[in-house]
Amino acid sequence: MADDFKVTPWEVTGDIDYEVLMQRFGTTPIDDALMKRIAKYGEIHPMLKRGIFYTHRDFGKLLDDYDKGNKFFLYTGRGPSGHTHLGHIMPWIFNKWVQDVFEADMLFQMTDDEKFLFKDLTLKDTRALAYENALDFVALGFDPEKTKIILDTENIKELYPIALKVAKKVTFSTAKAVFGFDNSTNIGSIFFTTIQAAPAFLPSERAGKQIPCLIPCGIDQDPHFRVARDAAPGLNYPKPTMLYCKMFPGLGGGDKMSSSDEMATIYTTDSPKNVKKKVGRAFTGGCVSVEEQRVKGGNPEVCAVFKYNFYLFEKDDKKVNDLVDKCKKGEILCGECKQMLTEKINVFLEEHQAKREEAKEVVDSMTFDGFKW
Amino acid sequence: MADDFKVTPWEVTGDIDYEVLMQRFGTTPIDDALMKRIAKYGEIHPMLKRGIFYTHRDFGKLLDDYDKGNKFFLYTGRGPSGHTHLGHIMPWIFNKWVQDVFEADMLFQMTDDEKFLFKDLTLKDTRALAYENALDFVALGFDPEKTKIILDTENIKELYPIALKVAKKVTFSTAKAVFGFDNSTNIGSIFFTTIQAAPAFLPSERAGKQIPCLIPCGIDQDPHFRVARDAAPGLNYPKPTMLYCKMFPGLGGGDKMSSSDEMATIYTTDSPKNVKKKVGRAFTGGCVSVEEQRVKGGNPEVCAVFKYNFYLFEKDDKKVNDLVDKCKKGEILCGECKQMLTEKINVFLEEHQAKREEAKEVVDSMTFDGFKW
Known part of the structure; x- marks a missing residue:
């Protein structure tokens, strides 16, 4: 299949070849051995069995830690640029399953700042949309005792010092290469990835020790977490573990359901x-x-x-x-x-x-x- | 005099020709007419008379507004990268004079984030230095009823939304041209100028209307405020008015007192x-x-x-x-x-x-x- 598709956190174009994408990003397939191992913790979720969640970074290592009694927390999120559609809730449903099986605490980040920076929306717009999106997230039944919703502009005081630490480790060169930025990109968009990295490190920062983090999300988010993983060791944070899913298809036959249609x-x-x-x-x-x-x-x-x-x-x-x-x-x-x-x-x-x-x-x-x- | 000197917020090298610098930055000299006008409000401060504060942006316009009953607030700051020396307090002494003469409210920003990003210091270091520096600022006698000290990492929740609005208006191209950044600059440093712009707009943001701002500070800070002034009209904020001083000399004969000696x-x-x-x-x-x-x-x-x-x-x-x-x-x-x-x-x-x-x-x-x- 052709290699002429593009997947970034802000743009998905062309026909995605998910095998090629995995090679391009350098993630690891979820193979039979890993699947068997996961089955020990609970009934395998259909999204795993069907290869919708199909690739990972360090998931085996996370389970090694878990087996030693070192619990991880879950982190996923949403960029509130529109109303919630089925494509958004798909990975959240999977996160709910992981929370239940592993009794994991969870952070859910709503990046109202990101969508303000990247879209023609005001901060008032993205905040209102974040609330609407949060209702859908909560409706899926996450444990209210174990789940916290972050809104970037509200929780920036906790996120910012961590974001600064990450930012100090990331050059414009790297951001350019990873996200495809150029001279015309606004300087907020350039900085933003550090804010998305922050929740992955927040429990470690609070605890003053490494708390493992699992992030199940769409594979389009890998550029962010490559940056976060590269920065982690130098900051004495654990590299977040990734579980990536394919994009939820559009009804029109496209590779990704999108509010633009x-x-x-x-x-x-x-x-x-x-x-x-x-x-x-x-x-x-x-x-x-x-x-x-x-x-x-x-x-x-x-x-x-x-x-x-x-x-x-x-x-x-x-x-x-x-x-x-x-x-x-x-x-x-x-x-x-x-x-x-x-x-x-x-x-x-x-x-x-x-x-x-x-x-x-x-x-x-x-x-x-x-x-x- | 030679043109081979460099003045940025983070680097002063060569023998500064302040006339050339003024032309390079495009600021306006404080001429006799303006000086006479200032004398109407109170006895001219020696730093004005002696040309230490020697150039400005829109100061006449600010006085026009003031004469119409439209009061301005003062804003200046400090990057807490070391202990306070005489070079730091010089412009603060001038600010105190302006506060007294114009009965102005004042914001004093301590950029602990900036010094973390640009120097080999931890956030704990820059916070501790900020406290030390703040004591010197307060010691100069600013009116406690009219003066508030901002510490960026503490007050980021108020600053961040304003910084985001500025950031959306500033491309990497601009940051590169204004500050001399390149591909090896970290993405926090690239973003930082938006945080320094924020206090200039904060009272306007809070009031929901334009509150004029006067910033008396070292001319090395002009790159920041050029960016802020360019962004202001599109955000319905007033362009901050600038009063710039020369750098306080080092005892060794250099143009700028610096903790490096x-x-x-x-x-x-x-x-x-x-x-x-x-x-x-x-x-x-x-x-x-x-x-x-x-x-x-x-x-x-x-x-x-x-x-x-x-x-x-x-x-x-x-x-x-x-x-x-x-x-x-x-x-x-x-x-x-x-x-x-x-x-x-x-x-x-x-x-x-x-x-x-x-x-x-x-x-x-x-x-x-x-x-x-």
Whole structure:
């Protein structure tokens, strides 16, 4: 497959070849041995089994530490540039599983500063969006006793000294090479990566000793954490351990669900009617006519509807395999498949939206250092 | 005079030609008309009369505003990289005069973050030095009701959102051109100027309207405030008004007193004995022998001892002129001059050190937003 795709924290273009990307970034595949090892702690999450979380940095080492009684904390985050869609919550669902299995404390960083710097948004905008996004995060059921939400502009006093320490170790050369910055990049954007590094080191800084950190997130964030990992040893912080997932696909067939295409994006607050409309327009692997599809079958590999089942909405492996089989044999048509997915998404969203309402009662108690929204 | 000198906030090298520097930076001389205008508000400070504060940006405009009842606040600061010496307090003494004459509120920023980023110091070091420096600042008698001390890492929550707004307006290109950064500069140093800009805009941000700001400081800080002034209009902040002074000379004859030469630097905590020793070794405009000097006279223009009288320790213009006269005629020798200066400095330091002790009782009540040291 071609190598002409680009993945940075701010831009995903071209058709991503995830194997090539892994080699490019220098991360390690999650192989059978590691998978077997993970299975000892709890039932393997479908996102691992299906290769959605597919590559890592030092995960085996983290488990070695864990086995010795050295507990890690979880850290992931969200850049609040828009309303929450399914692509955002996918890795959060995985984080929830890790929290449950390993009884891990968790930091969730909302980078309102980043989105102000990189997008045409005010700080008021990004703060309001952060609140909306936080409701979705909380709705997923993270343990309120073990989970704290960081809002960068609110918690900057704790983050800033750590960010400074990281910043002192990172030259513009490095930032340029890692993120593709140039002379026209604003100096806030150049500095920002240090703020994203900070939560990974915050518990170590507070404790005055190394507390291991696991960051499950999209692989597009690797440039940030390469920088953070390079800086860590010189600061006597532990290198954060990474577990990376693929991007959640867009309904239009693209590699990454993006708010830039509203109709190919399912938001957590969408109505059942909207979901039906959006899924109805989804890109599928079907043929141009029913007759042709009955004979030739469809292609689930390119089908957004199938991917949604595979990534999030069909947890039963047997049912996933059946779906592939039936599709390829022409036994199931796109309309039927879309209808089933619509129902699954709407069932999920109905429950999620109820929990999202409840989250409004809890979200204040989960802020880091007790800030008020 | 040669143009081969360099003045940035972090480096002063070569023989500074202050006229050339003014042209290079594009600031305006303080001319007779402006001086006459200032005289209407109070007795002209010797540092203005003697051209130590010698150039400005928009000072006339600030006075226009003031005359219309639009009060300004003062802002100056200190990078806590070492103990306070006479070169540091010189512009603070001037600030105190401005505060008194214009009854101005004042922000004093201590950039512990900057000195961490630019020097081989820890954040603990720069914080401890900031406290020491703050005592000297407070000892000068600033009105505790009108004066607040900012410590960047303590007050970052107020500074950061403003810094982000500035940062979004400043490209790496600009930072490179203004400060001479290159690819090897760390990304914290690149970002830092936005933190130094923030206090200039902080009262405007808090008030939700434009509050004029006057910054009397060393001309080496102009690069920072050029950036701040360029960013201001787009953020609906007022451009800060600048009053710039020349660098306080070193005892060794250099253009800037610097802690890198301990023996040519008089610290505010020096003992009378130490002062005597340091002044005794000062570079003068004297001749090699007493006999020669009696005949040829000395050269006050290059003499550090004379400069100390001129910059800080002889407020009486007549006495300054007498000193020049007598020196040139060989009527006064260097030893005598050094002895007189030593006495003046020690009288000043005795009083200052007593006030510095008293400052320990007040300094906590003068912190911005009430932080504890």
